[in-house]
Amino acid sequence: MHNNLQYTGYVILINRKKDYSTYVINKHVEHLKQLDKTGQLVLCGPFKDYTGGIVIIKAESMNEAKIIAKSDPFIIEGFSTYELRTLELANKENHYSINE
Secondary structure, three states, X not given: OHHHHOOEEEEEEEEEOOOOOHHHHHHHHHHHHHHHHOOOEEEEEEOOOOOEEEEXXXXXXXXXXXXXHHOOHXXXXXOEEEEEEEEEOOOHXXXXXXXX
């Protein structure tokens, strides 16, 4: 389990541009379920104080993370835009510091 904590993650910041339809919400949830099924989903959820949300994923590269972000129905259907950030996990195993 400890080795699973050592990875580079990608943060997808979702910025809502218009109200979501039930249809697109359901498609988004299915997208998240698929990411979870493949072991790529780390964390996700809407912000309570901002119109948007966050999806943190595991991916092999920034390019793969972009493909995943662009495949989100919120993005495909034009309901949201996204920003992509790279996250290096800090934890007990790496003394809460980035790897050198």
